[in-house]
Amino acid sequence: MDLExxxxxxxxxxxxxxxxxxxxxxxxxxxxxxxxxxxxxxCEKYQCQxxxxxxxxxxxLSAKTEAKVAMHQEAAxxxxxxxxxxxxxxxxxxxxxxRMITMQHHPEQDATGSVRLQNEDDxxxxxxxxxxxxxxxxxxxxxxxxxxxxxxxEMHAEQSVGAR
Numbered sequence: 010m011d012l013e014x015x016x017x018x019x020x021x022x023x024x025x026x027x028x029x030x031x032x033x034x035x036x037x038x039x040x041x042x043x044x045x046x047x048x049x050x051x052c053e054k055y056q057c058q059x060x061x062x063x064x065x066x067x068x069x070l071s072a073k074t075e076a077k078v079a080m081h082q083e084a085a086x087x088x089x090x091x092x093x094x095x096x097x098x099x100x101x102x103x104x105x106x107x108r109m110i111t112m113q114h115h116p117e118q119d120a121t122g123s124v125r126l127q128n129e130d131d132x133x134x135x136x137x138x139x140x141x142x143x144x145x146x147x148x149x150x151x152x153x154x155x156x157x158x159x160x161x162x163e164m165h166a167e168q169s170v171g172a173r
Contacts, residue, residue: 010037010063011045019052019083028088032095033063039102040065050091052083059090061098068105072097 010033014021033046040063049060055078062071074097076090 061094
């Protein structure tokens, strides 16, 4: 995984670089080597921000964390903010990996046999009608009478409408 670390208002120490590389190695095991990562460390007066962005061919992942900084504790706060951001991105990567596996194992199908497309409405009986059809079946028009006959089983759907 290609890595680009930028420090704004702070220096990128060897400890921060090592921590970033270790965190991205975990993410690389999940997503594969075809990803690039960009980490921006920003420190201002009393606040540090860490932005982690990973660009993968299928999806882009990003996380941003902030930490309040006390006097002379900038490095410790940056390390904790970097760890939080890497954990967020790792969670996103696991979720993406799970979604990719689900899409491979359960491809979208037109039939109701696909696990991914099933919901409560798929368990309804085949001859159940929507509310509009029920309303029309009660009407005294030719279409309504035909729908009522189909519900009673006296007429099949293949028969033409009005040819009783």
